[in-house]
Amino acid sequence: MGALGAHMSIAGGIHKALWRGKQLGCDTIQIFTKNANQWRAKPLVPGDIDAFQKAWQQTGINPIMAHDSYLINLASPEEGLYRQSLKALGEELQRAEALRLPYLIMHPGSHKGSGEQEGLHRIAQGINLLYHRGGGTEVMILLETTAGQGTNLGYRFEHLAKIIELVEEDERVGVCLDTCHVFAAGYDISTPEGYEATFEEFHRIIGLDRLKVIHINDSRAQLGTRIDRHEHIGRGHLGLETFRRLLQDTRFAALPFILETPKGKDSQGEDWDVVNLRVLRELL
Ligand code: MN
Ligand code: MN
Ligand code: ZN
Numbered sequence: 001m002g003a004l005g006a007h008m009s010i011a012g013g014i015h016k017a018l019w020r021g022k023q024l025g026c027d028t029i030q031i032f033t034k035n036a037n038q039w040r041a042k043p044l045v046p047g048d049i050d051a052f053q054k055a056w057q058q059t060g061i062n063p064i065m066a067h068d069s070y071l072i073n074l075a076s077p078e079e080g081l082y083r084q085s086l087k088a089l090g091e092e093l094q095r096a097e098a099l100r101l102p103y104l105i106m107h108p109g110s111h112k113g114s115g116e117q118e119g120l121h122r123i124a125q126g127i128n129l130l131y132h133r134g135g136g137t138e139v140m141i142l143l144e145t146t147a148g149q150g151t152n153l154g155y156r157f158e159h160l161a162k163i164i165e166l167v168e169e170d171e172r173v174g175v176c177l178d179t180c181h182v183f184a185a186g187y188d189i190s191t192p193e194g195y196e197a198t199f200e201e202f203h204r205i206i207g208l209d210r211l212k213v214i215h216i217n218d219s220r221a222q223l224g225t226r227i228d229r230h231e232h233i234g235r236g237h238l239g240l241e242t243f244r245r246l247l248q249d250t251r252f253a254a255l256p257f258i259l260e261t262p263k264g265k266d267s268q269g270e271d272w273d274v275v276n277l278r279v280l281r282e283l284l
Pocket of ligand 3: 230
């Protein structure tokens with residue numbers, strides 16, 4: 001079975017995310033390599049990278065993946081925001097490469113009324129531009145499945161397949177499936193039949209070999225509502241049986257599973273990440 005972990009804060013230094021993860025019992029973690037709500041980032045200096053590599057060796061946490069900033073929108077029809085997004089994503093690729101992270105997970109983008117096909121083309125064009133420039137050559141971009149709030153793209157497997165089809169170096173594009181998002185988008189993985197049908201569809205349209213990471217979140221919103229609200233494992237509309245099915249699915253045995261459930265402590269004062277990891281491990 002694959003590695004289990006959670007998204008970890010980099011407050012106080014990127015290497016600290018590893019120690020936080022270790023303390024909570026993560027085998028794997030996801031991080032932002034910079035503040036996700038700001039465009040600007042302090043450049044990484046050799047000291048940051050050394051501290052990170054050292055903590056990586058000492059904790060043995062693996063793999064570690066990056067998630068891109070929430071501000072980036074490669075589907076933007078607005079030229080200014082598009083260019084700013086390109087620049088920021090290019091910098092994130094470089095940061096991920098400097099830290100030697102294998103994956104940069106990104107939300108495909110929001111077309112803002114310009115239309116889905118136009119948005120998908122802009123995303124692929126942006127990835128092509130960045131890859132041609134040669135930045136972050138060892139890093140694979142993972143397109144995340146989304147709930148489809150507003151004009152967000154990525155709520156249909158066809159969207160991701162289209163982007164992959166249009167990217168020239170398509171061997172450098174994979175997919176991150178978010179369980180909460182696909183359910184909110186209308187793929188009913190909460191029943192045995194719906195679960196099988198969803199992954200059969202994923203395989204037919206995208207190919208299961210593209211799937212590199214699973215974001216393992218329960219959903220506070222109901223099926224097909226296209227509302228993105230993460231819930232603790234077993235306390236939302238997906239329920240424990242869905243996660244049991246997923247964790248016991250041999251097709252995903254080698255994949256990392258990352259929690260993005262709400263942070264903080266439960267009523268017993270226990271860290272929610274610890275609680276959710278325990279619930280998941282008990283399902284195995
Ligand atoms: Mn995400
Ligand atoms: Mn996610
Ligand atoms: Zn989400």
